[in-house]
Amino acid sequence: MATNNERADPIAQGTFATAKQSFGDLFKWKQRVVVTNELGESHAEWQSPEKFKNPISILMLLSAKNWIYFFVGFFAWTADAFDFHALSIQTVKLASYYHTTKTEITTAITLTLLLRSVGAAVFGLLGDRYGRKWPMVGNMIILGLLQIATIYAQTFQQFLAVRSLFGLFMGGVYGNAISMALENCPTDARGLMSGVLQQGYSFGYVLAACANLGVGGEVETWKTVFWIAAGLSIAAGLLRCLFPESKQFREAKAEGHHISAGDFWEETKTMLAKEWHMCVYCIILMTWFNYYSHTSQDSYTTFMIESKGLANNGATRASILMKTGACVGGTIVGYLSQFIGRRRAIVGAALISCCLIPAWILPNTEAGLSASGFMMQFFVQGAWGVIPIHLTELSPEAFRSSFTGITYQLGNMISSPSAQIVNAIAESNFIRNQSGELVEAYGPTMGIATAIIALGIAVTTALGPEKRGRSLEAAGPAGANVHHHDVEKGLDAGSIAESKRMSMAQVEDSHAERKAES
Missing domain, CATH: 1.20.5 (Single alpha-helices involved in coiled-coils or other helix-helix interfaces)
Structure with missing residues (x-):
């Protein structure tokens, strides 16, 4: 399609040339985009960014069917987060129940994170090959059943075995949920909806924390939280049964496309040969991002109790407010990314979070820590809010489910020891609190680590590619594009x-x- 936009130099080839061009483009208001006409001929041109729009008018762009797809994806991602945090927020109860240490219980968290990449690969490829619907249905129902199996684990060894299987199936949720929710959204709404969607993870944490507060502190009450988690996962799977497949899979079926296993693997090999640089880049980016969230939040409750002297209930309330800030920040920064660009939104949020670190770790009261935690996570998860649509737009067209899921979960796997690293360093070093007592140095440890990671994210994002506004409907299922x-x-x-x-x-x-x- 012919346009009146100014022609731009072609997209650079090679790692260093691409990084140099990407960094330079970050300071140009117009965006370099590749345009393809009806003949398949492509060229690069400069396009002006979209004008700011009222969020209400953006939400009105979604049809009832768009809202259904989005809600199901958000619900599945929230249930997935609830499942995971049902364990992490009840470590003390589980340690008492199985007569072991809290450190041993966290082994289950590490195993879950390590095996998530396997599930992402399996269910992501199934989603790209057969469609988003049935892989997600099976995934969510099995997750719910594994939550129930955890409740009936009699020994700690059985508990670890079930949680390992849980990690495998948990890894399959992100790719299918994100791709289904966003590929069915209007292009102009994807930035805002990406921010809302990503915060399903924070919302799942808030729900799990509220459930934990509601059931009380008795040891056996951990099972009640797991029953709630199982119900949410199974409900998400059953809800997905009620609605049709994504558009491109319905069209491929209507056109009578027969995709053989050979077609699927041929296109997969072609994609890997062509896009392996992008795969490596996104894995590095997601490793930074997963360290970013885990380092800034996993030990924050412990920090408030051990270093600041807050009671358990006060620290829990502050944690809930902290994750509320995450939900608000992810939505707002995701919305802004639609107009200022994905990379500018991420770099800006990461750098602002660096500036907030002193205010984040220095307060000594519950009110002060709640406010600073809210603002810190506003920008940490604000940067995260751009990730679902940014990853989706960077993905090879026919592999959005597997690409987003695998790169996200491999980053999660590499960053899995982040909490243990923070704890080990903090527990080996001591500072004096406001009362003059020696306490474990959680504040300085988290502050320095978060600053390094945020700067790493800013640099990696500034040197990386961006494909804001890219069409997500052109490619059919993986294997259908073999000519x-x-x-x-x-x-x-x-x-x-x-x-x-x-x-x-x-x-x-x-x-x-x-x-x-x-």
Whole structure:
């Protein structure tokens, strides 16, 4: 399609050339985009950013069907987070129940994080091959059943075995939920909806924390929280049964496309050969991001209790407010990314979080820690709010589910020891609190680590690519884009393009003749 935009230099080739071009583009208000016409010919041009729009008008762009897809994806992601945090916020109860240490209980968390990448690969590829619907249905129902199995684990060894399986199935949720929710959203709404969607994870934490407060502190009450988690997961799976597949999979089925295993793996190998640089970049980015969230939040409750002297209930309330800030920040920064760009939104939020670190760790009261925790997570999760749509737009077209899920979960796997690293350093170093007593140095440890990570995110994002506004509907299921017919006819790419030009010319001539006759 012809446009009046200024032509730009082509997208650079090579790692260093691409990084140099990306960094320079960050300081240009217009965005360099690749435009493809009806003949398959591409060129780069400068496009002006979208004008700011009222969030209400953006929400009104979604049809009832768009809202259904989004809500199901958000619900699945929230249930997934509730499942995970049902364990992490009840470590003390579980340690008492199984007569072991809190450190041993956290082994289950590490195993869960390590195996999530396996589930992301399995269910992501199933989602790209067969559609988002049934892999998600099976995934969520099995997750719920594994939560129930955890309740009936009699020994600690059985508990670890069930949680390992849980991690495998938990890893499959993100890719299918994110791709289904966003690929069915209007393009102009994707930034805002990405911010809301990502905070399903924080919302799941808030719900789990509220459930934990509601059931009380008795040891056996951990099972009640797990029953609630199981109900949410199974409900998400059953809800997904009620609604149709995503548009591109319905269209491929209606057109009678038969995708063989050979077609699927052929396209997968072609994609990996072409996009492996992007895969590596996104894994590095997601490693930074997962360290960012885990380092700034996992030990914060412990920090408030051990270093600041807050009671358990006060620390829990402050943690809930902290995650509320995450929900608000993710939504707002995700919305802004639609207009200022994905990378500018991430870099800005990361740098602001660096500036907030002193105010984050220095207060000594519950009110002060609640307020500073709210603002810190506003920007930490604000940067995170851009990730679902940023990853989706960077993904190879036909592999959005597997690409987003695997890169996210591999980053999670690499960052899995983050909490243990923070705890080990903090417990080996001491500072004096406001009363002059020696306490474990959680504040300085988290502050220094978070500053390093936030700067790493800013630099990595500034040197990386961006494809804001990219079409998500063009490619069909993985394997449906293998051009067997062209190969069988012995046509090379140039012949195919020439054939398309001739066809377009014939159409234009026909239109001209009709106009002349009239």
